[in-house]
Amino acid sequence: TALARTAAAHGARVLTRVRALRLAAGGARFRDELTGEEGEIRARAVVNATGVWAGGLVEGLRVRPSRGTHLVLRSRRLGSLPAGLHIPVPGETNRFVLVLPQGDGRTYVGLTDEPVEGEIPDEPDVPETDIGFLLDVLGSVLDTPVRRDEVDGAFAGLRPLLDTSAPGSAGERTSDISRRHAVLTSGEGVVTVVGGKLTTYRRMAEDAVDAAVAAHRLPAGPSPTAALPLVGAAExxxxxxxxxxxxxxxxxxxxxxxxxxxxxxxxxxxxxxxxxxxxxxxxxxxxxxxxxxxxxxxxxxxxxxxxxxxxxxxxxxxxxxxxxxxx
Ligand SMILES: Cc1cc2nc3c(=O)[nH]c(=O)nc-3n(C[C@H](O)[C@H](O)[C@H](O)COP(=O)(O)OP(=O)(O)OC[C@H]3O[C@@H](n4cnc5c(N)ncnc54)[C@H](O)[C@@H]3O)c2cc1C
Known part of the structure; x- marks a missing residue:
């Protein structure tokens, strides 16, 4: 929200719970998900930044979703760790399960990296196989392994990895696919930004805006966001x-x-x-x-x-x- 609110402070209009149904270079058809009302928004440029769902709004984009699951444990179950842990995944090189105390009485244990096929859900389910995998890796370093009934919660997200393999090929393991972002402009002029990391979000946004400015020959000065403090920031x-x-x-x-x-x-x-x-x-x-x-x-x-x-x-x-x- 700090990002959205900072943008709003500089003139952006932020609409939440509004779904883009169709995109075109000059606007979008939308639905207000709370009232069901539909309408059209006109715009000089349209950027599709819908993450793992981006392929549903433009043609020809292949996203390979990868599910990352975390478990939630009560911190006291692990003796209230004062710091996080990196546990090597047995049999793998350079893959770890992280144990992350949250400071609110809960500790997260994660995460998996599993390919997801088919329709992309709004919220991914957490399969028991993910929970079992994380408990096994955690148990490999504990005297008393955590039992399934001691897991208080679990949540998953889908990484929006861009599929760059040849069509029809088996492709790489999702854990080997690049986390870099890509900016693609459709024949019609819709700019899509996909992939990337939280840590590179500002660069992703700058690249997407540059592409939109170029595609539509918009007047624009240099980006000021590299030095722009977010709402709430201070020394x-x-x-x-x-x-x-x-x-x-x-x-x-x-x-x-x-x-x-x-x-x-x-x-x-x-x-x-x-x-x-x-x-x-x-x-x-x-x-x-x-x-x-x-x-x-x-x-x-x-x-x-x-x-x-x-x-x-x-x-x-x-x-x-x-x-x-x-x-
Ligand atoms: C499990 C997991 C672990 C990760 N770990 C790391 C990490 O350790 N470090 C790191 O830097 N990055 C990490 N990432 C990556 C990071 O979360 C993503 O790169 C980042 O969220 C992508 O940002 P985005 O804005 O492109 O997409 P998102 O954050 O997915 O945002 C897309 C938004 O579009 C909305 N949307 C979708 N469809 C529509 C529509 N039709 N109309 C309107 N809105 C729509 C969605 O509701 C969502 O709010 C991880 C991601 C996952 C899933």
């Missing part, structure tokens, strides 16, 4: 001086004081959403008021990660609805 020394809890400063930067002020004005908002997890009701209200959260899953699965443990998600649902109504 570490300035962040340390903020009168707000450290956890909020890490999460919100300079905006932590505004999130904290919500809870100062109304002490009920200082309460955690669920017992044993640090996210407060104030953070959900902030997400409704300032981070464009529209439905409970925006709050529980996207603006916060409470929802990666199904039991916690069920417990938090009522509060999420309450904060949406109050927003």
């Amino acid at each position: 570490p020394a300035a962040l340390r001086r903020l009168p707000a809890p450290t956890r909020l400063v890490r999460r919100y930067g300079t905006e932590a004081t505004a999130v904290h002020a919500l809870a100062e004005r109304d002490r009920s908002l200082a309460e955690p959403v669920i017992p044993g997890h640090p996210v407060t009701r104030a953070e959900l209200l902030w997400a409704v008021r300032h981070e464009a959260a529209l439905v409970p899953s925006d709050l529980l699965d996207r603006r916060t990660r409470i929802g990666v443990v199904p039991h916690d998600r069920a417990e938090a649902l009522e509060t999420a609805r309450e904060m949406l109504a109050r927003g």
